[in-house]
Amino acid sequence: MSDRTKIILLLLPALSVIGLLFFGGLAIGLMRSFNYMPVIGLTxxxxxxxxxxxxxxxxxxxxxxxxxxxxxxxxxxxxxxxGAALLLRRAFIGRVIINFLFQLNLTVPHLVGAIGILYLFSQSGSFARLAAEWELIARPAEFPALVYDPYAIGIILQYVWKEVPFIGVIILANMQTIGEDYESVARSLGASKWQSFRHVLLPLIAPGLSSASVIVFAFTFGAYEIPALLGANYPAALPVLAYRSYTDVDLASRPEAMAIAILIALLSAAMLCAYIRLSRRGMGR
Amino acid sequence: MTHVSLQDLTKVYPGAASPALDRLSLEIASGDLVAILGPSGCGKTTAMKMVAGLLSPSAGNILFDGRSVLKDKPNERGSVMVFQNHLLFPYMTVAANVGFGLKMRGVDPVQIAQRVDRMLEQVRLPGLGGRKPSELSGGQQQRVALARALIVQPKVLLLDEPLSNLDAHLRLEMRDLIRTLQQEMSITTIFVTHDQEEAVILADKVALILDGEMRQYDKADMFYRRPADGAVARFFGGRNFIPGTSDGASFEGPFGSVKLPPDAMAGRGELTFRPENVVLGGCGPNQLACLVAQKTFLGTQTRLILNTGGTSIEMTGNPAQFDGVRVGDHITISLPPDTLWMLTA
Structure with a gap:
């Protein structure tokens, strides 16, 4: 048996699962989005x-x-x-503890984070009550709407809280691998601190930063639970809209739900391509 | 043309028991090329980084033309450092790398392009501006790094082991290029190396650092003829160290009395002389009868280990010179007085 056949056979179980679950699901979704649902007579x-x-x-x-x-x-x-990675790569007293605290919320699930945002930032949350207590506002309901708001501030706050350490850990590892010698060269050649960051460090970390941000972008574009928990009713984020259509009592709404889901996949893929191209062009300059 | 003065330059890293560099003082004349020589970890790169402003000294001062530059940021000092491993920016073309320093200074792009082309010709890389560093050989990368430093016309050029990553023939080529460009542009240059041959060939003066401390700062030939102490002599390949006493004119040791040069030190110490300065045959003063204990062919040289007066002497010379000499032979050698030197014990 050739090595190639062996590798294919070894990979077959994993490939089957991926093939069935991912491409199978995608195929069914695609068929339904084209109004093909024989169980309800759409043929x-x-x-x-x-x-x-x-x-x-x-x-x-x-x-x-x-x-x-x-x-x-x-x-x-x-x-x-x-910014956090730039601070954390320096040697200072207590760096190990700060580094640990920085990475701590990587272990906290998104849902727990969302509940935390509700407790802290909603108009009945801790900050609203504190602001009322300290007479900054007359009553908690006057607190700015940061949750269920049309600008999705609560959702963005939750994602930033969760994703900063995720990207930070990747960038920090990247910076530690690169070291500081390239920046030293730049400084020695006449670059200011900002110039050496802009023209040397940023392009060097760009591949890592692009990869991390692509993951974050793809996740935040397609995620359902946080917009469902912290978002306004109208307009709702696309995944929430798709879910609502999917769970509609009228089964005839399902093709629309699937069409939205397929579009989310296509749009996020297209935007990721554009984002990668733009970020590479911008940072590599 | 900048006169560089390092005054008691000291660096103690946080948590370190002893200084990485201990009170280094050097006066470097305008346009000179000075080599800081020493084994790995002796503090020479630390010294270089402090001159470049990339490290702050724990004590001491650095003056360019009599003015302290300690408070100047690295980009304001006018010194440019070329690192051991080239460190070309991998995402930039060769031309962008070479023109980087000019771009940071806000020079007009058209002028940058012209100067980059000229500089690439000077380092013998014409037409390679459009390539990426990964498309160049190690020697070419080093020349780009040199061009990138020279194009900004630095007051002081700092070269950190610039030849250590190159193979033998590229080292020779690069060595000549560095010397030629440095002399053409009259840039005061400090060159760090662990290779004594490189230091001796390239530098106007050599500063030898051992264990974080400068042991001798002199013209290259003086390290061979008049080493400051036994450690310096040994670092420069000294093999003969004979204990005895000097009265300033002659040395009394295990093989009797030998005549010393006029400026020899008096008192107890070690007589030293280089293996290549021992003369085969009995002509001139300081003749010694010896037994040939070992003969080793070293390629371009032959080495003899000789026994005389209960002590060993090493001599080297052209292999043809020792054709008739065999182990067990009794031969006569002479030690020319001007090649002898007394070291303190």
Whole structure:
């Protein structure tokens, strides 16, 4: 038996699971999005579900909101993570403890984080009560709406809280591998601290930063639970919209749910490609 | 052209028991190339980084043309450091690497392009500006690193073991290139190396650092002819150290009395002379009768271990010179007085 055959046979169990679950699920979803659901009598494939969602204003609002959540969370997380990594790579007393605390919430599930955001930032949460207690506002309900708000501030806060250490850990490891010699060369050649960061360190960490931010972007664009818990009812993020259609009492809504899900997959793939291309062009300059 | 003065430069790293560099003082004349020589870990790169402003000294001062530069940031000092492992920016082309320092200074891009082209010609890499560093050989990368440093016309050029990653023939080529460019541009240059041959060939003066402490700062030939102490002599390949007493004019040791040069030290100590300075045959003063104990062919040289007066002497010379000499032979050698040197015990 050739080595190639052996490798294929060894990989077969894993490939079968991936093939069945991922591509199988995708294929079923795709068929349903084309209005093909024989169990409810839909046997003629067509584009009706796509036509319906593209002619619905709510879809566009949901898309804009979802993009805003993913893009803003990713950008803010990247900026804060790079800043944190720059601080944490230096030697200082207590660095081990600070580093531990920085990474601690990597172990906390997103849902727990979302509940924490509710407790802290909602209009009945701790900060609202404290602000009322300290007479900064007359009553807790006057606290700015940071949760269930149209700008998705609560959702973004939760994602930033969770993703900063995720990106930070990757970037910190990246920086430690690169070392400080390249920046020393730049400084010696006349670059200021900012120039050596902008023209030397940033391009060197760009591949790691791009990879990490792509993961965060893809996750935040397609995630359901946090927008469902912390988001406004209207417009809702795309995954929430898809779930609502899917769980509608009318089974005929399912093709629309599947069409939204397929579009989420396609749009996030397209945006990730664009994002990678832009970030590489921008940082490599 | 910048005169560099290092005054009692000391570096103690946090938590270290002893200083990495202990009171290094050097005066480097404008346009000179000085080698800081020493084994790995002796503190020479630390000294270089402090001159570049990349490390702060624990004590001491660094002056360029009489002005302390300790408070100047690395990008304001006018010194440029070329690192041992080139450290070309991998995502930039060769031209962008070479022009980096000019770009940071806000020089017009058209002017940068012209100067980069000229600089690449000077380092014998014309037409390679569009390549990425990964497409260059080690020697070419080192020349790009040198070009990147020289293009900004630094006051002081700092070279950290620039030849150590190159193979033998590239080292020779690069050595000549460094010397030629340094002399053409009259840039005060400090060159760190652990290779005494490189230091001797390239440098106007050599500072030898052992265990974080400078042992001798002198012209290269003086390390062979007048080493400051036994450690310096041994570092430079000294093999003969004969204990005895000197009265300033002659040395009394295990093989009798030998005549010393006029400036020899008086008192107890060690007589030292280099193996290549021992003369085969009995001509001139200081003749000694010896037994050939060992003969080793070393390629371009032959080494003899000789016994005389209960002590051993090592001599080396052209292999042809020792054709008739065999182990067990009795031969006569002479020690020319001007090649002898007394060291304190």
């Amino acid at each position: 003629e494939p067509n584009l009706a579900a796509y036509v319906a969602i593209f002619s619905d204003r709510e879809f566009y609002l949901s898309f804009a909101l979802t993009f805003h959540i993913a893009f803003t969370s990713t950008v803010i997380s990247c900026v804060l993570a790079v």
